[in-house]
Amino acid sequence: MTKPKVLISDKMDPNAARIFEERGCEVDVITGETPEELKARIGEYHGLAIRSSTTVTREILDAATNLKVIGRAGIGVDNVDIPYASGKGVVVMNTPFGNSITTAEHAIALMMALARQIPAANTGTQAGQWPKKDFMGVEVTGKTFGLIGAGNIGSIAASRAIGLRMKVIAYDPFLTEDRAIEIGVEKVDLDTLLQRADFVSLHTPLTDETRNILSRERLEGARPGIRIINCARGGLIDEAALKDCLESGHVAGAALDVFAQEPAKDNPLFGAPNFICTPHLGASTTEAQVNVALQVAEQLSDYLVNGGVTNALNMPSLSAEEAPKLKPYMALAEGLGSLVGQLAHGNLTKISIEREGAASELNGKPITGAVLAGLMRRYSDTVNMVNAPFLAKERGLEVSEIRQNRDGAFNTLIRVSVETDQGTRSVAGTLFGNEAPRLVEIFGIGIEAELKGHMLYIVNDDKPGFIGRIGTMLGNHGINIGTFNLGRRDAGGEAVLLLSLDEALDPAIVAEAEALEGVKMVKGLAF
Template sequence: MAPKVLISDKISPAAVQIFKDRGVDVTYEPDLGKDKEKLAAVIGQYDGLAIRSATKATDKIIAAATNLKVIGRAGIGVDNVDIPAATAKGIIVMNTPFGNSITTAEHAIAMMFALARELPAADASTQAGKWEKNRFMGVEITAKTLGVIGCGNIGSIVAERGIGLKMKVIAFDPFLSPERAREMGVEKVELDELLARADFITLHTPLTDKTKNILSAESLAKTKKGVRIINCARGGLVDEVALRAALDSGHVAGAAFDVFVTEPATENVLFGHPNVIATPHLGASTNEAQENVALQVAEQMADYLVRGAITNAINFPSISAEEAPRLKPFVELAEKLGSFAGQLTETGLKGIRIEYEGAVADMNTRALTSAAVAGVLRPMLSDVNMVSAPAVARERGIAIEEVRREASANYESAIKLVIQTEKQSRSVTGTVFADGKPRIIEIKGISIDAEFGASMLYVTNTDQPGYIGALGSTLGQAGVNIATFNLGRTSPGGDAIAIVQVDGPIANDVVEKVKALPQVKQAKALTF
């Protein structure tokens, strides 16, 4: 029986044809996604659901989707899909992470030109019958400094276009290696230097806890007077209220925004300012981009439903159905080892080496490596998935190395992750026990035995009497309940490590109190 796919949003007719050509029974109802009740009533008939942004694949829709195996989003954002609910039901969620890149980059460049020459205001004035030639005095782009915040897939295209326009391009991106920066012809700088030097600032980073309000009131105060700011990435990267104040004072000469904190943005603090250009989230809105993502999602979904191949999955690596049961616990181990290392990485990342020892070395290590790299990158780049992670790493010049060894010294299988930053090397090793749970067995050469927990505290310290009591008292006084407490050390009085699993998140002020203990070198709250 042919698999059945429902397309519930407006997608290129060419995508419908791809499904038909691959032997998929496809139903095209482009307005169905807007009616939750009707969608819930029919979704149980289908193996696949192809959507854009109008359809909301909520937990209720997913609960009604008794036969659904895959949801395909034509585009990068999957905010309209309840991914945990889909994962719990074994539904693969796919997107097309790179189909809109050129279109979005070109929109940012167009916004930069519009800002430089005040094109929207000049057009409105001229069409109103005025001839205000002296009013619209623009600035040249040539020889100006373009500051790119986030130099990944889209940011690197913008940087390349900026260089073609004879601009001086500087970039802030913790994951951009110096080698990759030189290859691109951009100068890698820290954020404060970018703020101080850039004539134009363009943002191309996902919205995460670390990037939210990356252009805050404090950051905007560090910019050059007369700077122009472009945001075609995500609303929330810039403090809109602070930016309005900087525009009103004249410190910021202009801003061009395609994205806003609240969308649809029918009103916004930036609206109405004469030096603001606003567009309604048009970054991906070209015929070419819409066609590209539609064709990609159709091909990916058909490949999965007909052949079992998984591509660009948000919630599962690229592995076959036969491999899944054996690989699953090791995928979880690799991702958590990566997350552990990624949450501890503060400086620029140069390389990731994954060493497979024992039985795991004979498995599909490509999927495991993707999981590990995704874990490393996700604390900074929230929209990285297990499939896109290797490509994202390549864009930033991060070297990925796999090493396989036939035997492990003490375990049937072990995975060792080594992170090389601009300042240091860090390693963590783990294994999967018979219970299927991933565990940490070594950190920086120090033996330890610790399960992963939802909330953990990682502390490095000197091995001295009284330290454990002081740490326990500090956590106890803060009302933090310890679930497990695991210790390791190099030698008596030498370097030591504590991994503490606790009930609930640890507040920043508690971490600061732990850091203030005399023996502590480093303390970090981790979440898994």
Template sequence: MPKVLISDKMSPLAEQVFKERGLDVDYKPGLDKDELAAIIAKYDGLAVRSSTKVTPKILDAAKNLKVIGRAGIGVDNIDVAAATNSGVVVMNTPFGNSITTAEHALAMLMALARQIPQANASTHEGKWEKSKFMGVELTGKTLGLIGCGNIGSIVAERALGLRMKVLAYDPYLSVERAADLGVTKVDLDELLSRADFITLHTPLTDQTRGLIGKQAFARMKDGVRIVNCARGGLVDEAALLEALDGGKVAGAALDVFAEEPATANPLFGHERVICTPHLGAATTEAQVNVARQVAEQMADFLLTGGVMNALNMPSLSAEEAPRLKPYMALADEIGSFAGQLTETGLKRVVVEYEGHVAGLNTKPLTAAILCGLLSPLMDSVNMVNAPVIAKERNIDLTEVSHDREGDYHTLIRLTVETEKRTRTVSGTLFSNQAPRLVEVNGVRLEAELAPHMLYVVNDDKPGFIGALGSLLGQNGVNIATFALGRREEGEEAVALVAVDDALRDIVLDQVAALAHVRQVKRLSF
């Protein structure tokens, strides 16, 4: 059975779920990088929170690793690009702590408006400074959301309930979705200039790092208040300190910092700054939810092939996986067939889905085709890294779906353009289970692929089939199946011959020497 390592502190429910699903699991939180590198090769799955750093060094040592599950949203501690190149699926749990994090942002918003932490500390010291802690109301104020995804949309809903006006900046937010939420979609400049409060709910990327810096503060109205419960690094902390001291920013509430754990920071001790130690997801409910979800997702992947909330692979639910299994096999065979015939650089790949298959989840099928296509040409290719490898090599990929049915109830057609030629391969399922090739380069045939096969392209001439059969027999090669097809009488013909054992080079040379032969290939599946 697959073996999983939990390397960060996590709810016991995660370990329980793994065991209930029949997986072998070790719970070892607190490993340092060297200890993790020393043992990671034993595991098929790695479950983490934010403490474990999954670096290229760890991935190089993880020879059997298939999936990394992050119990939470952010994957700053995981080198996703390196994991993808290593063929490792990276999953997170984007919904498990959404409400908890949104509620913390709202709590920070209220605490900031009424200076609650400062007033609390003052009162505990025996002071009674009512006039010092004059706050502001949220009702009627404009809240600017930077990011309006899972968490941002919950904040928007609650803020509207507080009678705030809500602006949202999010490049992925549609006008229709904004209308459904009751928010006004704006660009970043307009949000900065209009908002009384600004709260961030966006991931940390190269594009968003330092998003709120000197220039952004300059565009804000005087007395603005900032809340960041998303990711440290989104706000330039030095620029924020300058804006606080200069009076541009009336207050800031921060749950995240550029360097964590944050035991020292220039903002600490500032009278108008509220800080918490990355508590966004720190509720009992959230910890249980993300632990359960990450374990269920990883178990589904390792046991059934289901892929949910993956950052580097198309989603495939545990319910879909069994239904797609025969189509995945067909896709892999089509890709592998074309890949084994490819001898020059790939330029363009077109995948067409026709009939019943066009209504299914075709993203994993395309990944399977690319994996099959590229595997004969290079090492260490799988469904995770095949699309990335194709992109890195400037291979143009096009997917087309046709709802119509042609000659077959379901059909997948692969067209591969190389530096020298264009090749097509089509396949279908017999009885919705058994993969069959039904067309090669415009030549119709019906072939079941086998572990050892001979592919021959020849001129359609009398006596060729007999000559080929005799040659194989003379060499002690037993024929299992023999599939034939031709374009037109006397033109190009194709033979796909399944044999019991791998063909020797000398046999291939003899076949190539037969009259009318254009191409000979040894294939394996």
């Protein structure tokens, strides 16, 4: 049997090549090639291991006639055209957890540097000024460390802060009370965290939900004298507002490893008082670089030799025989998970995935993975059908799978229910013609709708004239309605409306819809 052939096109730890060879792959290490040289070479390889220097474009993928898998040693995959790779049948993997310890330690290092004003003191001392009287630091012992995001990296940062005898509080929509106890933190809401914390460290991905999570309003409303650390993603903080708060003294100090625009060669924060920064060094340690190189070698060789799938960004964990039958079910499951994730308010504690009828006879793991991927995509930029169950477990989210063999109103049905601190919410869907996913129930109200593109969800009183009002309002703004889906609990009671739109709504238009007579809730959705 011919051995799979792998190309390592970026500099990596030499042990990565050794792992490929030990696991039955041929490997070439050829780095620093131009795109044209890589394009000419790539056709003979089954696997490609990269870091950030190699860009895998459509042209390279077209030339990669034997390529089966791309492995990124690290988290970010902006240098890979994933949709095009998917169309070519190429699996794309990353190693999202290989630099967790390194990033957490960098956050703690920046916290200590802030507390004792080390960079400025170093500069003054080396300039011969001996500025001892200019710097009065603060101890971290006994202070409150606030985590925004308590996942893998956040929980490691928490353990380090606890070791420094700090009190740790955390805000994370997926953090359960049991998980909070396990990692030794107190679970709080975001406003409480900003009022109580002495130091705030961000450990959340950049999503629509977290963009500018530290907005001007939140920064100005935070506890005076707070110090802020960000080693997660640029764009989580309103940088202009942070500068103003540093200059006013409301924020006592800030340390950033990441910026909204990188490389950050010109930024409004540069020169601000009590501001320190590093050039995205969170993953830059010898150990982290070794870890991600070894992990990508293990993952790629396992896939090429044994068919195992780990941390794939564009492929669920399932066999070739199951794939055609499961594909529409997974599309339905991901849509239902995304819907309930966008609409369920409060902290999620439990999720139940119920399969009824024909769906109960299928492999439930890919369906569960698809539900969790849809549910958690609003909160994580690296989630996929493979690692979503791991991320849910890491956050203490209790997941249950239920098979029902009973006959129901539908030949096949998937129901997704979540428990939050505000109660239980559930949605259900089926397949039309065994291939077309359809929503058939939302929070106990029957409705039929496709879940795709941009949508507007409205809860309103079932009173005459409402449909005309919402249609007129959208028409006045030039918003085209694709489909119009209605459901109600009973005549004259609570009704729901799902509109598919040709474009996402501006927040001002959503606010205008909320102000319409009879409206109880409005939410823009994206699938």
